[in-house]
Amino acid sequence: AQSVTQLDSQVPVFEEAPVELRCNYSSSVSVYLFWYVQYPNQGLQLLLKYLSGSTLVKGINGFEAEFNKSQTSFHLRKPSVHISDTAEYFCAVKKGGSNYKLTFGKGTLLTVNP
Amino acid sequence: DAEITQSPRHKITETGRQVTLACHQTWNHNNMFWYRQDLGHGLRLIHYSYGVQDTNKGEVSDGYSVSRSNTEDLPLTLESAASSQTSVYFCASSGQGAYEQYFGPGTRLTVT
Numbered sequence: 001a002q003s004v005t006q007l008d009s010q011v012p013v014f015e016e017a018p019v020e021l022r023c024n025y026s027s028s029v030s031v032y033l034f035w036y037v038q039y040p041n042q043g044l045q046l047l048l049k050y051l052s053g054s055t056l057v058k059g060i061n062g063f064e065a066e067f068n069k070s071q072t073s074f075h076l077r078k079p080s081v082h083i084s085d086t087a088e089y090f091c092a093v094k095k096g097g098s099n100y101k102l103t104f105g106k107g108t109l110l111t112v113n114p
Numbered sequence: 115d116a117e118i119t120q121s122p123r124h125k126i127t128e129t130g131r132q133v134t135l136a137c138h139q140t141w142n143h144n145n146m147f148w149y150r151q152d153l154g155h156g157l158r159l160i161h162y163s164y165g166v167q168d169t170n171k172g173e174v175s176d177g178y179s180v181s182r183s184n185t186e187d188l189p190l191t192l193e194s195a196a197s198s199q200t201s202v203y204f205c206a207s208s209g210q211g212a213y214e215q216y217f218g219p220g221t222r223l224t225v226t
Binding site: 005032036041042043044045046050051090094100101102104105106107 | 145147149154155156157159164172204206208210213214215216217218219220
């Protein structure tokens with residue numbers, strides 16, 4: 001079965017500091033990868049996705065992620081965070097094939113402090 | 115603009131009652147999904163549908179059912195609500211050939 005591991009459940013950082021949220025997946029076949037953000041009392045919003053091509057993917061709000069096939073990782077990064085980036089972030093994976101299901105990690109709560 | 119809506123946004127019900135949560139999307143997407151979100155578990159798939167009259171069980175389907183009579187709607191029914199079903203429920207949809215899912219705002223259900 002497909003699994004997604006988000007290595008940190010909580011990441012506190014100071015405003016304007018860089019941040020990396022880690023995500024590893026288990027699969028020996030091709031995958032599609034996603035990062036979602038959830039602000040308090042809201043649904044999930046797509047940040048970025050990797051389907052194929054360049055391994056460095058840029059998303060909304062200044063976030064980017066790098067697909068590393070050999071390490072089965074898809075870490076999310078931002079060079080300088082803002083207070084407004086405080087939210088929960090979810091990594092998700094879709095295994096290659098005809099189904100449309102996503103498997104989500106348990107989430108990482110990013111807290112940006114002034 | 116196309117969107118996905120859920121109703122009600124908040125619901126309190128008693129153990130043993132039947133509850134139906136509504137999900138409506140105007141994206142004209144074939145694929146629709148129901149998840150529950152619980153602390154420490156992330157999002158877990160309850161049921162999903164790839165088109166009208168198609169329904170499939172997810173990883174936590176016991177005690178839940180869905181029906182798909184048209185493209186826009188996928189209502190989720192709790193046949194006999196249990197306290198373990200207190201959770202936040204999210205509906206999502208995706209289009210044919212596209213894998214990213216679009217989420218509704220969620221329904222917070224409390225079973226007392």
